[in-house]
Amino acid sequence: MSKLRLRWGAGMLALPGRQTKSVFKNPFLYSRAALAIGTLVVGWILFSRWQENRDLDRHAKEVSLQKQQQQDRVALEQFGGQELAIQSFYASPGAIRRGESVQLCYGVANAKAVKLEPQPHPVWPSYSRCVDVTPAKSTTYTLTIADAAGHTRTQSLEVKVR
Numbered sequence: 001m002s003k004l005r006l007r008w009g010a011g012m013l014a015l016p017g018r019q020t021k022s023v024f025k026n027p028f029l030y031s032r033a034a035l036a037i038g039t040l041v042v043g044w045i046l047f048s049r050w051q052e053n054r055d056l057d058r059h060a061k062e063v064s065l066q067k068q069q070q071q072d073r074v075a076l077e078q079f080g081g082q083e084l085a086i087q088s089f090y091a092s093p094g095a096i097r098r099g100e101s102v103q104l105c106y107g108v109a110n111a112k113a114v115k116l117e118p119q120p121h122p123v124w125p126s127y128s129r130c131v132d133v134t135p136a137k138s139t140t141y142t143l144t145i146a147d148a149a150g151h152t153r154t155q156s157l158e159v160k161v162r
Contacts, residue, residue: 084147085109086155087127091141095160102159104141105130111145137161
């Protein structure tokens with residue numbers, strides 16, 4: 001009986017067909033670790049590129065906004081800025097014969113009211129507007145503009161009739 005016990009006991013300690021493997025010899029461990037590291041590297045690359053693109057887009061928007069603001073400032077200055085101004089006031093042609101018409105053209109900035117004397121037709125604030133007049137004799141026309149605060153500007157020109 002003691003022999004059976006030893007044999008049976010020895011069989012329990014180590015099976016002849018099965019050997020225990022070390023955890024470090026398992027190929028799945030290394031492949032999973034390599035896959036995890038690869039996933040982290042790819043994830044980091046994608047995140048870095050996304051962040052870089054976002055920063056480039058933000059910078060491009062800032063530059064575009066600055067250019068647009070500069071263009072707006074230039075346009076505002078060309079149209080008289082924030083100052084009440086008569087930008088243009090001229091007659092075309094400057095001299096006519098009796099019975100002919102002439103165009104009086106004006107351009108104003110930041111005006112709320114415009115008055116052209118002597119002139120029977122109504123006028124209003126505009127960056128570029130012309131009215132036809134037919135003076136019987138040489139006439140001096142006066143353009144007067146006013147803003148909301150009551151400030152005024154005046155300019156005159158003479159149309160010669162021969």
